[in-house]
Amino acid sequence: MPRSGGLPSVVICRCGAKLGGDLGSSNLALDGILGFGQSNSSMLSQLAAAGKVRKMFAHCLDTVNGGGIFAIGNVVQPKVKTTPLVPDMPHYNVILKGIDVGGTALGLPTNIFDSGNSKGTIIDSGTTLAYVPEGVYKALFAMVFDKHQDISVQTLQDFSCFQYSGSVDDGFPEVTFHFEGDVSLIVSPHDYLFQNGKNLYCMGFQNGGVQTKDGKDMVLLGDLVLSNKLVLYDLENQAIGWADYNCSSSIKISDDKGSTYTVNADDISSGCEVQWRKSLILLLATTVISYLML
Template identity: 70%
Template sequence: MAPPPPPPRRAALLLAGLLLLLALAGSAFPGATATGVFQVRRKFPVGVGGGAAGANISALRAHDGTRHGRLLAAADLPLGGLGLPTDTGLYYTEVKLGTPPKRYYVQVDTGSDILWVNCITCEQCPRKSGLGLDLTLYDPKASSTGSTVMCDQGFCAATFGGRLPKCSANVPCEYSVTYGDGSSTVGSFVNDALQFDQVTGDGQTQPANASVIFGCGAQQGGDLGSSSQALDGILGFGEANTSMLSQLATAGKVKKIFAHCLDTVKGGGIFAIGDVVQPKVKTTPLVADKPHYNVNLKTIDVGGTTLELPTDIFKPDDKKGTIIDSGTTLTYLPELVFKKVMLAVFNKHQDITFHDVQDFLCFQYPGSVDDGFPTITFHFEDDLALHVYPHEYFFPNGNDVYCVGFQNGALQSKDGKDIVLMGDLVLSNKLVVYDLENRVIGWTDYNCSSSIKIKDDKTGTTSTVNSHDLSSGSKFHWHMSLVLLVTMHSDISQE
């Protein structure tokens, strides 16, 4: 089943939607499970102008075996950056790959399902980044634990739905990912050691290792090859079996639960893998058989008044529904919903003059937007509410100018025009928990510069995971200028 096409406007490379079935036979890494921590920072947004059949059964059996016997711990992924369109735009983290381990900076992407890094064979890949980061090309031959995944292996067959044509011994399993703005990555899958930080106590971690399959990118196109915004690769945090999270869970290393808390006040925040026990969050079910984090949106209130909308406007199907995606900066609404929301928001400010700034609806307002505008509340299945305050759906652009963080989906994409896509601005300053074990997602308003408690299934104890702002110590300075955020949709195929 193909993923629903998202709107084309977005904070680069996150809604990648890869429907990949993965047989992880041979990739299980025995031993006690752990929680992991990765250094996460924020990337600048895109600027404007200036063995096939039996492999699945084997994987299921291996998966069941590890689930029954595992004792799971937690992982901490320190965050950096500021989730505003006028600032950074995407989160990134440090991962260590290979033996001996080398550091790579990868974008954290909750909407895609593979980890890939630039490969030593890539001639056009950036060697420097305008983000002030030293980039590294991955060399499988320089790692004593690295190996190439061949096209006749179970992983490759499961990823592409069967044995590939013209596949023969010693032919690598290739991939090709193309994004909606024309950016792309092509390369081959490899298997190597991943080092991550296991939570061992309050604010304490220790290195842990696992074997994972990821992409070795040989050719990058579009913005992925731009030295001004370059990273070493992308870390997909989707729920397909190809994702790093799924591989670590299958290997008995972590629970398939992660959480983030994005701090737009001080920057940075919290990103962790594991069972969050404090604060408690109320949850709503994830819609079954969807490639993204889809939920059932029921109604929308503006200032306490429920909008009158068609009863089926949020019904989840191939071209409708609601997606929660921390990788998207803005929020996209179907045209009718967008117009109803805007009319209600500005109902008491009909004298405001609007102007267009690089396709954003902006206006001047000298006072506090929180005092002058209403709270918007999204109501989901099982009585879960998402309160979005004026400072979260507006963003400042200097000199008392504010711009609207909601976008009319009909102007962004023909195929995605009826989808609700909820991004960073409405998810910020909230702890959001993705519990894929129980197929639910939940959130609560939270101070993202504080800490959370995660349970260690090995000992039954809880540990504190603190907030981080890695970007505060980075080498570069962010320029506060309004940019056009481009939504990307990716497709994966055999090259």
């Protein structure tokens, strides 16, 4: 990489010597993991410390065509409304205020979404599904199926699944997460109910109570709720935001000098056939485009 302002442009990377599980198979193999966390050792932090990029990035996960958009820089189009990150946290923690199902709020204790002491809410693109505390899960599940008391729900490989021949978007309610700063995240039925065979759907929201002791009281929102949205991570202002978006289109980003650049989507439909709603693995092949300030 070029040097800027006398600062070295060396980026320290790690290597993986062994892959486990499905990551070692030919159709799901990955070349590695690109770390964009908040720690000083992440690739983004190293590039920002060297004066090469702004400490902002965005992604858009396209579950329709596969692939999506990844860019480093300030997103100027589309406009994204943000919510503050919780200070001094290692992950992308946010303040969740409440959850609606079909416009009706879940009747939950006011402190159930408090941060700290192994609680709180994390936005994590490295997680495929979404996990909520057991009390939240039971209330959410009951309201999602409130108008379908006749549906027989079965457990298949730890997922709650059912037969349904109609349109899930017409038959089931939207789920809305409300965050600090009057920011909402709407999850459509076709996002939280994934198809696992002909007329067979499974619930993407998971009961965190069956997870490890440290994570059972946390809300972990993964790709299930982030799909088909442009998500902006603004570490300069310690905020994160999103907007519903066509992830097969393009976005515009700007650098610190005010110059604007277009970032197009990358389509992997012609590559390896990966259907994350069947395999429960969302494989995002993106074009990483960053403006390196010379």
